[in-house]
Amino acid sequence: MNIAFSPCPNDTFVFHAWVHGLIPGAPELNVTYADIDITNTLAANGEGPEVLKISYAALPWVLKDYALLPCGGALGRGCGPLVLTKDGGSDPAALSGKRVAVPSERSTAYLLFRLWAAQNVPGGVGEIVVMPFHEIMPAVRDDKIDAGLVIHEARFTYPTYGLSLMTDLGSWWESDTGLPIPLGAIIARRSMDVKSLAQWTRASVEYAWAHPEASKAYVLEHSQELAPEVTQAHIDLYVNKFTADLGEDGYAAITSLLHRAAQEGLVPEFDLALLRG
Structure with missing residues (x-):
């Protein structure tokens, strides 16, 4: 069976057992390691594998063909995207009309940023520039961009680039809604045995x-030369109770994010009932 997920530590940690044939009854996996922007595009174009990791923000484009698994993904608290600048400013108004780099326009990070900016940046930001997330911090450091929206392990490494935190979008979201942050989703083609896929995914999480x-x-092999302590911090932050089971808080967070985004015209309208079946 074909599967695609990122080489980030949380994904390799979650799927290690299944990839290595340690889950009884689970099919052998043919893995493609790909950045989330690539998997978002594959799913939206109908070219994705049977199972893949995408951003929750990309769900409205794919739910007719793919079902959301209730496990294996990334939600949490204290793990939101960050808005970084070089000058150390903390006033969001400074972003008015400025160029901001983002890792994807179909990412939860981008939706959170746009929802936050609508409330906090007078007149809105200027140009949005999409670039691979590992290029964003160097671009801000080198004055190629005014601010950067970063995700994943950048939470732990941005000070080494001489950058400053303008805002933690996770903290903003949690204070605004009281809900966890929906980041990465595991989806499967509706033509598959979705119930069994969820069981095998949860078993892989529990084995990990x-x-x-x-x-x-395995995690270190794919972690882009991150230090072991950084990979462990990444896993500790992004692999949590919501990875084993979304639960009511998880579904409420996903529904709230996508409903708000649809109201702002950031994602297409869709039947929210498709999130659960």
Whole structure:
């Protein structure tokens, strides 16, 4: 069976057991490691594999063909995207008319940024520039861009680029809604046995927690030369109870984000009932 997910530590940690044939009854996986912007596009174009990791923000474009699995993804608290600048300014008004780099226009990070900016940046930001997330911090540091929206391990490494935090969009979202932040979703083609896929995914998560040492070499192999302590911090932040089961808070967070985004015209309208079936 074909699957696509990112080489980030949380994804490799979650799927290590299944990839290595450690889940009884689960089919062998043919893995494609790809940035979330690539998997978002594959799913939207109908060219994606049977199972893949995408941004929750991309769900409205794919739910007719793909079902959301209730496990394996990334939601949480204290793990939101950051808006970074070089000058150390903390006033959002400074972004008015400025160029901002984002990792994808179909990412939760982008939706959160646009929802936040609508409330906090008078007149709105200027040009949005999409670039791979690992290029964003160097671009801000080198004055190629005015501000950057960063995700993943950049939370832990941005000070090494001499950058400053303007706002933590996760903190803003949590204070505004009281809900966790929906980041990455695991989806499967509706033609597949979605129930079994969810069971195997959850089993892989549970194996990872029960045998944390087993996945370390695999995680480090794909972690883009991150230090072991950074990969562990990444896993600790993004692999949590919502990875095992979305639960009511998880579904409420997803519904709130996509409903707000649709109201702002950032995503197409869709039947919210498709999120659960």
